[in-house]
Amino acid sequence: MKSKEHFQFSNGVVLYPIFFVLLIWVVFWVEIRFGIDFTKFGIYPQTITGLRGIFFSPFIHSGISHLYHNTIPLFVLTAALFYFYKPIAWKVILYGILVSGLITWSIGRPSYHIGASGLIYVLVSFTFFKGILAKYYRLIALSLLIVFLYGSMIWYVFPIVDGVSWEGHTAGLITGFLFALIFKKEIAKPKKYAWEEETFNEADDPFLKHFDEHGNFIEFPETNMEVDTPTEPLEENRPTIHYTFKPNKDTE
Template sequence: MKQHEHFKFSPGVIAYPVFFVLTIWLVFWFEVRFGYNLSKYGVYPQTLKGLRGVVLSPFLHGDIEHIYHNTIPLFVLSTALFYFYRPIAWRVILFGILISGFLTWCIGRPSYHIGASGLIYVLVSFTFFKGVFAKHYRLIALSLLVIFLYGSMIWYTFPIKEGISWEGHLSGLITGLVFALFFRKEIAKPKKYAWEQENYNEENDPFLQHFDENGNFIETKEEPEIEEELKPLSIRYIFKENKD
């Protein structure tokens, strides 16, 4: 089955995002409850020790406001990801964390970069560009919704506010775009009718075999139930009905 041909709800659509968000809150609760500060385990660019933050930084947050503003969009976007792109959802999340984190490690300022915002930018970027490339009405609608909700986030990929890791945001944005291009072949095209297929042969079309070249219905005795459905489509029948 091609990706996106059917969008079906499954328990994992909600369960996985909930588990991810709860894990982040559990780590934050542990810091507050036992007085630990785990920020030192974040990404510290261009240092060997700072590489551990590539994996750990999405689970670390500085304060309640930071974690609140990150976990809500993370839950919304990851839920949409698992619903619309289930076969590739885990790859987008796991590789999104690793690649965006590593890019942050490469280009970031000498400071600890923490938070799930890099992954959020991966999901925003991926969801938007994937929907545009797909040319599928549901995915395009999802892209427009993402822009409506989170479009203003684009400004935070620039150094406009002190204390915000714009490098992490920019890394996430680039990673999401790359993923949308990389997984482009897994985007299903909108469903085509039989006559739009490349190997379509009009002479073998079972529907057209019930009509002559002038569009008149051909009466047969083989499939009477089908004839009752097709007969109203006959040009002769339509004109007869209008005349009566």
């Protein structure tokens, strides 16, 4: 993957997050406008019908407060994902919903688990661990920013608040970490300048290639210079070789 595919602003960086956020708000509006309760379409663990919630639960919320608290982090994290990890952004989102949903379905309590917080934890976890593994200053800075903004979310992977799906949060945290490992090669690499990529090859040096391994002069063709060899014998494996040159008489 080419590093130039990363860190490029495009319309999708803004439009995709806006579309995602608008979609969950539209679903909530439909519930309020027509008096429909979509909660039964959430994840209900260890049941066949509960499997459908893996796909539907991120778009269903219990109330305006639940929806509001998920909207801002979902927009920010999705925008960061499409900017810094554009080539794999959709994979992280779609597979993140699927895998975190399956884990929640496997370990969750017998209750309906709804909301986009599971996906949010996927994005937080992925962005943080990915930046650390990348060892690239921009991504590390992003990881530190994520810790600053959403570091307190770590407490909600434990059952400390009634009515909060800590199972979904834990599933998202695990999924994001696994994705950071799975997509380990899909990272932006720091730009290398020409001088960093150049390596010295002694065999290509136009001067050194005319001396043998002991520093003895072999030949110096196609030149108007003659060589004065040193009066003292060269030591074997001597690190530097000093020669003096005098103009050839033909060129004076």
